Amino acid sequence: MTIETPPGRGRSRPKTSAPAPVVVPPGTQTPGLARRTAPLRREGPAKLTGTALYADDLVFPGAWYGATIRSSEPHARLLGIELDPGFDWTRVTVVTAADIPGDNVVSLIRDDQPILVPVGGEIRHQAEPVVLLAAADRETLREARKRVSLRTEALPAVFDPLASSVVIAEFDLAKGDVAAGLAAADLIVDGTYRVGHQEQLYIENNAMIAVPRPDGGVAVHGSLQCPYYVHRALRRGLALDAEQAQVVQAETGGGFGGKEEYPSMVGLHAALLALRTGKPVRMIYDRHEDLTATTKRHPAIVTHRTGVMRDGRIVAQHIELLMDGGAYTTLTPVVLSRATIHAGGPYDVPNVRIRSRAVATNTPPNGAFRGFGAPQSEFAAETQLNRVADAVGLSPLELRRRNVYRVGGITPTMQVLRGGVAGEEVLERAAEASEFERTRSRTAEARANRTDRDRTAHGVGLALAWHGAGFTGSGEARMGSVVSLELTAEGVVRILTASTEMGQGTKTIFPQLAAAELGVDIDEVEIAPQDTAIVPDSGPTVASRTAMVVGGMVIQASRRLRAEVEARTGRPFADSYRDDARNHGASRIDHAFEPYPGVGFDDATYTGDAYPAFGWAAAVAEVEVDLDTYEVTVLSVVAVDDVGRVIHPVLCEGQVEGGTLQAVGYATIEEIKLLDGRYLNDRLQTYLIPTALDAPRIETILVEAAFRDAPHGAKGVGELPMDVGAPAVVAAIHDATGAWITDLPATPERIMAALSGIDPPEPPGISAVSAPPSDPGPVR
Amino acid sequence: MTYRLTVNGVATETAAPGMRRLLDVLREDLGLTGTKEGCGEGECGACTVLVDGEVVDSCLVPVCQVDGRSIETVEGLAAGAGSAEPGLAAGTTPAQPGPDLGPLQRAFLETGGAQCGICTPGMLMAGQAFLATGQAPTDAAIREAIAGNLCRCTGYTKIIEAIALAAAAEPGPGG
Numbered sequence: 001m002t003i004e005t006p007p008g009r010g011r012s013r014p015k016t017s018a019p020a021p022v023v024v025p026p027g028t029q030t031p032g033l034a035r036r037t038a039p040l041r042r043e044g045p046a047k048l049t050g051t052a053l054y055a056d057d058l059v060f061p062g063a064w065y066g067a068t069i070r071s072s073e074p075h076a077r078l079l080g081i082e083l084d085p086g087f088d089w090t091r092v093t094v095v096t097a098a099d100i101p102g103d104n105v106v107s108l109i110r111d112d113q114p115i116l117v118p119v120g121g122e123i124r125h126q127a128e129p130v131v132l133l134a135a136a137d138r139e140t141l142r143e144a145r146k147r148v149s150l151r152t153e154a155l156p157a158v159f160d161p162l163a164s165s166v167v168i169a170e171f172d173l174a175k176g177d178v179a180a181g182l183a184a185a186d187l188i189v190d191g192t193y194r195v196g197h198q199e200q201l202y203i204e205n206n207a208m209i210a211v212p213r214p215d216g217g218v219a220v221h222g223s224l225q226c227p228y229y230v231h232r233a234l235r236r237g238l239a240l241d242a243e244q245a246q247v248v249q250a251e252t253g254g255g256f257g258g259k260e261e262y263p264s265m266v267g268l269h270a271a272l273l274a275l276r277t278g279k280p281v282r283m284i285y286d287r288h289e290d291l292t293a294t295t296k297r298h299p300a301i302v303t304h305r306t307g308v309m310r311d312g313r314i315v316a317q318h319i320e321l322l323m324d325g326g327a328y329t330t331l332t333p334v335v336l337s338r339a340t341i342h343a344g345g346p347y348d349v350p351n352v353r354i355r356s357r358a359v360a361t362n363t364p365p366n367g368a369f370r371g372f373g374a375p376q377s378e379f380a381a382e383t384q385l386n387r388v389a390d391a392v393g394l395s396p397l398e399l400r401r402r403n404v405y406r407v408g409g410i411t412p413t414m415q416v417l418r419g420g421v422a423g424e425e426v427l428e429r430a431a432e433a434s435e436f437e438r439t440r441s442r443t444a445e446a447r448a449n450r451t452d453r454d455r456t457a458h459g460v461g462l463a464l465a466w467h468g469a470g471f472t473g474s475g476e477a478r479m480g481s482v483v484s485l486e487l488t489a490e491g492v493v494r495i496l497t498a499s500t501e502m503g504q505g506t507k508t509i510f511p512q513l514a515a516a517e518l519g520v521d522i523d524e525v526e527i528a529p530q531d532t533a534i535v536p537d538s539g540p541t542v543a544s545r546t547a548m549v550v551g552g553m554v555i556q557a558s559r560r561l562r563a564e565v566e567a568r569t570g571r572p573f574a575d576s577y578r579d580d581a582r583n584h585g586a587s588r589i590d591h592a593f594e595p596y597p598g599v600g601f602d603d604a605t606y607t608g609d610a611y612p613a614f615g616w617a618a619a620v621a622e623v624e625v626d627l628d629t630y631e632v633t634v635l636s637v638v639a640v641d642d643v644g645r646v647i648h649p650v651l652c653e654g655q656v657e658g659g660t661l662q663a664v665g666y667a668t669i670e671e672i673k674l675l676d677g678r679y680l681n682d683r684l685q686t687y688l689i690p691t692a693l694d695a696p697r698i699e700t701i702l703v704e705a706a707f708r709d710a711p712h713g714a715k716g717v718g719e720l721p722m723d724v725g726a727p728a729v730v731a732a733i734h735d736a737t738g739a740w741i742t743d744l745p746a747t748p749e750r751i752m753a754a755l756s757g758i759d760p761p762e763p764p765g766i767s768a769v770s771a772p773p774s775d776p777g778p779v780r
Numbered sequence: 781m782t783y784r785l786t787v788n789g790v791a792t793e794t795a796a797p798g799m800r801r802l803l804d805v806l807r808e809d810l811g812l813t814g815t816k817e818g819c820g821e822g823e824c825g826a827c828t829v830l831v832d833g834e835v836v837d838s839c840l841v842p843v844c845q846v847d848g849r850s851i852e853t854v855e856g857l858a859a860g861a862g863s864a865e866p867g868l869a870a871g872t873t874p875a876q877p878g879p880d881l882g883p884l885q886r887a888f889l890e891t892g893g894a895q896c897g898i899c900t901p902g903m904l905m906a907g908q909a910f911l912a913t914g915q916a917p918t919d920a921a922i923r924e925a926i927a928g929n930l931c932r933c934t935g936y937t938k939i940i941e942a943i944a945l946a947a948a949a950e951p952g953p954g955g
Contacts, residue, residue: 040889040890041889041892041894043897044888044889044894044897045881045885045889046897047894047897047900048854048857048858048881048885048888048889048894048897048900048904049814049854049855049857049858049881049885050812050813050814050815050853050854050855050901051814052897053813054816054898056813056816056817057807057813200932201932202896202898202932203816203818203824203826203896203898203899203930203931203932204816204818204896204898205818251897252896253816253896253897253898253899254895254896254898254932254933255896256932286820287818287819287820287821287824502896503895503896503897503933504895505895650891650892650938651892653892653937653938654892654895654933654934654938657934657935657936657937657938658895658932658933658934658935659935660935661934661935661936662932683819683821683823684818684819684821684823684824684930685821685823689930689932691927691928691929691930692922692923692924692926692927692929692931692936692939692940693923693924693927695923695935695936695937697919697937698935698937
């Protein structure tokens with residue numbers, strides 16, 4: 001089923017009349033959702049008038065400014081920290097690892113990343129925090145920064161993941177017999193694909209302000225995705241109890257995964273300084289520091305060997321995946337896990353072997369970014385599939401038709417796909433809406449008739465992807481998330497979750513879901529601030545799990561509250577909840593996550609239901625390639641995404657459009673170059689993202705193949721479009737020029753190299769090494 | 781040094797070093813934190829304000845350059861929003877009580893042109909300057925007008941839709 005979303009939608013209701021409550025008989029299935037209304041963004045007016053308060057907008061009287069002194073070497077032993085004796089240090093607060101009251105670790109998966117490198121400790125990358133400073137004014141702080149020096153002893157550094165022997169995580173998946181499958185195949189296609197770092201580039205940099213609490217604890221206000229990640233980090237690093245550590249989300253100017261883990265570091269730093277000075281301390285990163293130090297999308301090298309029959313049936317996939325985790329573990333094992341499970345793409349292949357490994361290098365740690373490993377491995381899978389189509393002489397559409405998962409399909413973790421399998425539907429819808437085959441024959445004709453006088457070439461490309469909804473494996477069950485719903489004594493319905501709003505619409509869709517379930521108007525449902533002193537831990541705002549998992553819990557909590565109130569009043573909730581609050585007082589439901597029935601994953605054997613459901617996405621991109629400069633203009637993208645259930649069409653489309661453009665940037669212009677493990681393009685003049693002039697026309701089609709075990713059927717949307725954009729663009733470049741680009745981004749240099757047979761530029765994501773001073777290097 | 785600025789129609793005097801960034805004067809001296817800083821080097825446009833109607837990046841403008849000039853920021857868009865509410869279906873209830881939105885702000889709210897909201901103040905000012913030119917609101921013209929303002933959330937689709945909607949509802953002098 002698909003839905004169309006005409007422009008100019010919005011709720012239309014006379015201002016004067018009382019809101020008409022929707023009366024929902026108990027036990028009915030979310031009828032409110034059938035109305036397809038699109039309430040306006042809850043916090044929209046505040047954002048549009050400049051009154052929404054982001055971290056740097058918050059005023060705390062008497063606050064000091066904080067700064068971080070970082071290493072400037074990729075790998076070294078820290079021998080000492082020197083404070084210039086000629087400087088008046090009484091005006092400055094200095095914090096080093098020796099001042100950390102708790103454990104010197106940024107708590108996440110593995111305890112390997114320190115909050116500050118201790119003297120005697122090991123510096124593992126160029127942007128590692130070592131010393132913290134705070135001063136009452138910026139001028140003093142600026143001066144003080146110059147008066148700190150680090151005494152170090154250099155250690156040999158590793159930048160090439162192929163040369164690293166430090167394994168962070170590895171997986172090995174097998175289904176069928178890949179050797180036999182390859183042996184029986186009519187054709188074997190080999191390919192190697194490489195992708196580099198990508199920066200999330202939220203427009204608001206990381207920012208935290210820590211305020212000492214009277215109880216000896218600290219409250220941290222800031223830009224973040226996961227309040228309880230920061231909370232846990234504060235408790236551990238500062239030896240605080242649950243009440244003493246308080247985390248409050250400020251309005252957050254974008255995250256995309258980039259504010260999943262690093263806010264714990266920034267929050268710890270601000271808090272250490274605040275506890276030391278006894279004053280609020282502002283730790284507001286500028287763009288340069290944010291680009292230099294915070295996490296990026298993991299670079300990866302993926303090799304494929306595919307066995308295919310002449311009729312287009314893929315019979316074997318042997319895939320090797322290598323990821324560069326950077327200097328510390330961070331979230332890398334989980335990123336690698338998702339990358340591995342998605343590495344074959346959405347195709348039912350009888351014989352599959354996927355071996356993956358993530359290693360450490362002396363570069364800043366890589367981490368979460370929209371798609372979480374899947375965009376890397378699915379770029380490789382889809383580009384490989386398009387090359388297989390070429391090899392067997394089938395259209396990319398037809399080859400996908402013959403191999404895409406259908407109901408009953410078995411994935412490489414031996415998960416049986418039971419329902420909500422919409423690979424075929426998104427594929428057909430994308431092909432139809434873009435007139436893929438017709439456009440493709442047109443571009444083929446143009447290519448055949450091309451002369452030297454033609455200065456541009458047009459091409460069209462297709463990609464298909466699947467994306468596991470929510471956490472991988474047993475993650476959700478282990479998390480044990482809680483959502484609370486209150487009916488206050490004043491008669492206000494209030495949702496309490498730790499799920500953050502960072503633009504995707506949490507604060508609008510949660511009230512929408514609760515209101516529909518309770519049969520009240522959306523404006524009658526409030527949402528509590530994301531403050532750990534107020535809301536329970538409903539898990540991090542990641543993995544496209546908010547609408548699906550937490551949204552489902554909001555519905556279940558609403559059902560429980562409704563049943564409780566209606567049992568007392570004997571009348572529909574909407575008509576009776578205010579009376580109930582007056583007569584009975586406040587009610588509160590604390591609803592804990594209940595694992596989806598029949599979903600099981602065995603971490604030991606790495607088999608079973610890797611995800612409770614999958615979302616499906618297809619994209620068709622059209623490009624124009626300049627045949628003089630090899631610049632690529634992405635003209636249009638048709639994006640078809642199966643999200644299970646569309647809760648809010650406008651917000652949902654917004655996710656697809658934004659994700660599609662990030663994928664277009666990944667495909668064409670976004671690249672980080674490194675020298676000696678340091679990012680060279682560490683400012684916005686050199687790290688480019690698409691402007692409105694670079695952005696294609698994006699047509700979004702939403703498909704709803706419901707996830708039956710979620711009460712509303714939603715499967716999440718945020719990450720889906722990120723998986724298909726890049727391979728669709730690269731396929732279109734091939735269609736236009738005949739060149740397969742296997743390294744992202746598809747820069748003019750790479751296209752030129754592929755077309756003229758010259759050496760390609762350096763592979764993406766691997767640091768260059770400066771020649772030692774004594775060695776003049778090769779002369780050219 | 782004391783500088784005289786008209787900010788959102790209000791005559792203001794501010795004492796600041798001449799090279800202090802207009803952005804800091806607005807945010808820290810005048811408390812107008814609606815204008816945002818994204819990069820500090822004129823690349824992202826989050827700090828866009830209008831100086832005598834011209835689009836500028838306030839992170840690149842020292843206050844001494846705008847002495848005697850008229851500055852418009854996002855905070856000025858809602859003030860004076862008239863009784864007519866083009867761009868929004870009649871009688872539509874705002875999501876929450878707040879200041880009266882101007883036509884462009886309403887169009888952004890209606891179309892979903894603001895997501896995380898951090899580029900929004902700058903984007904609105906660029907959009908406002910475009911509307912004031914009275915140019916035909918073609919897709920190409922709108923893209924050109926906001927090309928100096930980066931957005932990482934929307935893919936620009938709904939921002940362009942919002943500006944076109946506001947332009948259609950309230951034709952400018954040439955439209």
